[in-house]
Structure formats: structure tokens, C-alpha cells
Amino acid sequence: VILDHILSMLTPKARPLAGHHALVTSGPTHEPIDPVRYIANRSSGRQGHAIAQALAALGARVTLIAGPVTIADPPGVTVLHVETAAEMLAAVRAALPADIAVLAAAVADWRVAEPATGKIKKQPGAEMPALTFVTNPDILATISEPGPLRPRLVVGFAAETDDVIAHATAKRLRKGCDWLVANDVSPASGVMGGTENEIHLISAAGIEDWPRLPKDAVAARLAARIAQELTGETP
Amino acid sequence: VILDHILSMLTPKARPLAGHHALVTSGPTHEPIDPVRYIANRSSGRQGHAIAQALAALGARVTLIAGPVTIADPPGVTVLHVETAAEMLAAVRAALPADIAVLAAAVADWRVAEPATGKIKKQPGAEMPALTFVTNPDILATISEPGPLRPRLVVGFAAETDDVIAHATAKRLRKGCDWLVANDVSPASGVMGGTENEIHLISAAGIEDWPRLPKDAVAARLAARIAQELTGETP
Numbered sequence: 001v002i003l004d005h006i007l008s009m010l011t012p013k014a015r016p017l018a019g020h021h022a023l024v025t026s027g028p029t030h031e032p033i034d035p036v037r038y039i040a041n042r043s044s045g046r047q048g049h050a051i052a053q054a055l056a057a058l059g060a061r062v063t064l065i066a067g068p069v070t071i072a073d074p075p076g077v078t079v080l081h082v083e084t085a086a087e088m089l090a091a092v093r094a095a096l097p098a099d100i101a102v103l104a105a106a107v108a109d110w111r112v113a114e115p116a117t118g119k120i121k122k123q124p125g126a127e128m129p130a131l132t133f134v135t136n137p138d139i140l141a142t143i144s145e146p147g148p149l150r151p152r153l154v155v156g157f158a159a160e161t162d163d164v165i166a167h168a169t170a171k172r173l174r175k176g177c178d179w180l181v182a183n184d185v186s187p188a189s190g191v192m193g194g195t196e197n198e199i200h201l202i203s204a205a206g207i208e209d210w211p212r213l214p215k216d217a218v219a220a221r222l223a224a225r226i227a228q229e230l231t232g233e234t235p
Numbered sequence: 236v237i238l239d240h241i242l243s244m245l246t247p248k249a250r251p252l253a254g255h256h257a258l259v260t261s262g263p264t265h266e267p268i269d270p271v272r273y274i275a276n277r278s279s280g281r282q283g284h285a286i287a288q289a290l291a292a293l294g295a296r297v298t299l300i301a302g303p304v305t306i307a308d309p310p311g312v313t314v315l316h317v318e319t320a321a322e323m324l325a326a327v328r329a330a331l332p333a334d335i336a337v338l339a340a341a342v343a344d345w346r347v348a349e350p351a352t353g354k355i356k357k358q359p360g361a362e363m364p365a366l367t368f369v370t371n372p373d374i375l376a377t378i379s380e381p382g383p384l385r386p387r388l389v390v391g392f393a394a395e396t397d398d399v400i401a402h403a404t405a406k407r408l409r410k411g412c413d414w415l416v417a418n419d420v421s422p423a424s425g426v427m428g429g430t431e432n433e434i435h436l437i438s439a440a441g442i443e444d445w446p447r448l449p450k451d452a453v454a455a456r457l458a459a460r461i462a463q464e465l466t467g468e469t470p
Binding site for chain 1: 265268270271272273274275276277305341343344345353354356357362363365366368369370394395396397402420421
């Protein structure tokens with residue numbers, strides 16, 4: 001911390017987030033149906049992992065809580081691997097306090113109420129037993145709740161397929177987060193699973209429309225905006 | 236083909252499957268719920284991909300039809316990538332005729348009857364809409380049906396969590412395949428997602444219990460047994 005402080009005085013613009021703890025979630029969650037089947041969200045983790053790395057590059061101490069992804073852990077970041085939404089929430093809570101929370105994971109909204117302990121067998125002529133779902137904990141809303149452990153800046157994500165701005169603006173207010181990063185993941189956008197992202201940054205101040213950029217450029221720009229917000233300086 | 240024939244005469248034991256076409260399926264299938272959610276089976280594709288490579292090493296021309304996996308295409312094999320069970324069946328049919336079919340993919344038994352075209356939204360206080368499932372086409376049973384396009388040797392797989400031998404023996408008869416490779420994927424076995432496999436080879440002749448082996452050793456042994464069955468020679 002002392003070294004961070006000296007470095008930050010020497011190079012204030014290069015490491016504006018030194019001394020700050022940033023919590024980032026990334027990737028999908030997998031919710032089990034039985035020992036061999038699960039429900040998943042499409043998410044590569046590329047955007048969240050890039051944000052974790054970009055925040056670390058600006059000097060933040062970063063804890064990345066990652067769902068099941070196939071990409072490598074970013075360097076210079078503490079990575080915790082989880083599978084379900086419940087595990088992700090527990091890991092996020094355990095990682096607090098943090099100054100910044102960027103919740104980029106595509107968390108499953110629902111899980112199967114009672115996963116089968118044995119493989120569900122296909123019976124001749126019978127359909128799959130109906131699945132009963134229960135709502136998963138809402139990590140973004142939970143972390144956004146006022147209280148001593150609320151991070152100073154909570155950033156949520158919204159992957160939408162239609163009425164992107166309207167849905168995302170409503171989501172920001174409903175969740176209680178400070179910023180919401182909205183992106184269009186409709187099949188027509190070609191964003192899903194790709195290497196680029198076209199986002200809208202929604203805050204109390206209004207909406208910023210960013211151009212389509214590679215995911216690491218989106219991450220660098222978001223990290224710079226976060227540093228500006230927390231330190232008042234433009235890196 | 237002529238070169239294959241010359242090579243097979245020169246080194247009959249090294250390339251016993253030269254001149255044979257082998258069809259292999261591998262990996263899971265993903266069945267969409269909506270544009271961002273899907274149901275998946277846990278399958279890395281490691282065992283199926285290793286079998287494709289082992290059959291190619293014995294001289295077979297191999298077509299590998301792979302569901303969504305993160306491992307690399309094996310060298311020396313024609314690879315077709317599919318996502319759903321319906322796509323996998325269509326690709327298998329298009330790849331016939333074949334002398335050998337090894338259907339190692341963990342095909343989803345069911346798919347969602349009508350995937351939503353837009354992302355299903357979480358409504359405050361409302362649970363996820365019930366999902367109605369329909370049975371997927373049974374690729375193993377379909378390919379095992381008698382007819383001019385039936386491969387000479389059809390090998391199915393059974394991932395079981397309990398009563399492994401009993402379930403797999405019944406499955407071989409129900410599907411109409413020649414051999415069934417059964418393995419225990421119960422959480423206690425530690426096989427799922429791992430690099431080893433402990434299998435039982437079930438045929439009309441009886442049951443062979445193989446020791447626990449790395450997946451590429453299982454693949455080499457299975458390819459050698461296939462060559463022996465088709466050529467009458469032990470490679």
C-alpha cells in the first residue's frame with residue numbers, strides 16, 4: 001500500500017486507481033438440472049475479464065469472480081472460480097469491502113428448484129419431467145443496497161435483445177446501481193460471442209453512446225471513466 | 236484410395252482401417268431456450284475427439300461431427316461443427332455412407348418445444364415461464380436402423396450414474412447398436428470432465444470391463460478393437 005501510494009504520487013495519471021479495491025464478476029453461471037445437464041447463459045467472459053485487467057492496469061487491486069469460462073485468468077488479478085449464481089453471490093459478499101464493483105457476469109435469473117441427484121432417464125414415450133424454477137439471488141440489486149459495505153461505484157450490465165435503452169434505463173433504477181452498461185445482444189447485432197461490443201453507458205447524468213469497439217478497448221475506456229469518477233481526474 | 240491400398244498392403248497391421256470411412260460424434264449439444272439461454276449436457280468432447288484421432292491413426296478416413304466444445308479439432312480428421320441435436324443428426328445423415336459409426340456425443344434427450352425469439356425477461360414477482368420439452372431425434376437408434384446406409388459397426392455410448400451395466404445392456408438392445416461403451420459418470424467416480432475414463436464394452440458377445448485409463452488410451456484400445464472386428468486381424 002505504501003509502495004502503491006509512492007507510485008501514485010510519482011505517476012498519478014498512470015495509476016489513478018492505486019489503493020482502490022475493485023470487484024469484477026464475469027462469465028455465465030451454470031445451474032444444474034441433474035448431474036449431467038445444466039442451464040447456461042451464453043457468455044464468453046471476454047468483456048468482464050478485460051475489464052478486470054484494465055482496472056488492474058490503472059493500479060486497482062482487483063478480485064475477479066468468474067463463472068465457468070474457457071478463457072485464461074487475466075494476469076495481475078486475484079481470480080475466484082464459481083459455477084452457480086448462489087456461489088457467485090457468496091464469493092462477491094466474501095470479497096467485500098470494495099470501492100468499485102463491476103458486475104459483468106451473465107448471471108442466470110432462475111435455477112431449477114430441486115436438481116435431480118441422479119441422471120434423469122428418458123422413458124420410452126414419456127416427455128422430460130417439467131422443470132420448476134425458482135428465482136436466483138439478484139447479485140446486482142443486493143450489492144447496490146445502501147449500507148456500510150456498498151461500494152462507492154456499482155456498475156451493472158444489461159444484455160438486451162430489444163428496446164435496449166428503455167430496458168436498461170429501467171433496470172438501472174430498479175437495481176439501484178450507479179451505472180448500467182447496456183449492450184445489444186440480438187442475433188442481428190452479431191455481438192454475442194464475438195470480440196467487439198457496442199455499448200451505452202447509462203448513469204444519472206444521462207446516456208453515453210459508445211462506438212463499436214473491441215472488447216479490450218471497451219474495457220480500457222470503462223476503466224478510465226471509473227478512475228475519472230472516483231478521482232476526479234482524467235487518466 | 237489406391238495409395239491407401241498400397242500402404243495397407245505394405246503395412247497391413249499399422250493401417251488396418253485404410254479404405255474405411257468412420258463417422259464419430261463428440262461433445263455436448265446445446266438446445267436454445269431463448270437467444271441468451273440454453274440447456275447443455277456436461278461433455279468436454281475429449282473422449283470422442285480422441286477416438287476420431289485414434290481411428291485416423293489406424294488409417295480410417297474420419298468425419299468428426301462435434302457439438303460445442305472448447306478443445307481443438309484433432310489433426311487428420313474432417314470436422315463439422317454443430318450446436319443442436321437436430322443439426323447433429325442432419326450432419327450425420329449427410330456424412331453417410333460409413334463403415335463405422337462411433338456416436339460418443341452427449342446428445343440432449345430433449346429440447347425446448349418453442350425457444351423464445353427474444354430474451355425472456357424477469358418480471359418482478361413472477362417465476363420463469365414453464366418450459367415445455369419435446370424429445371430430440373434419437374441419433375443412435377436412427378443410425379442403427381437396418382437398411383442400406385447402416386454402418387457395418389455402430390458403437391453407442393452410455394453415461395450412467397447408477398446401475399451402469401444394467402442400464403447400458405438394456406440401452407444396447409433398445410437402440411439396436413452393435414456395441415455400447417458404458418461409463419460411470421456419477422459424481423463419486425470423478426470421471427466427468429476429467430482426463431480418464433473407466434468403461435465397459437458391451438456387445439452381443441458379453442461385457443468387457445476395462446481398467447481406468449487416460450481417455451486417449453481408451454480411444455486407442457477401442458480403435459484397435461474396431462479394426463480387429465472389421466478386418467479380423469489384431470493390429
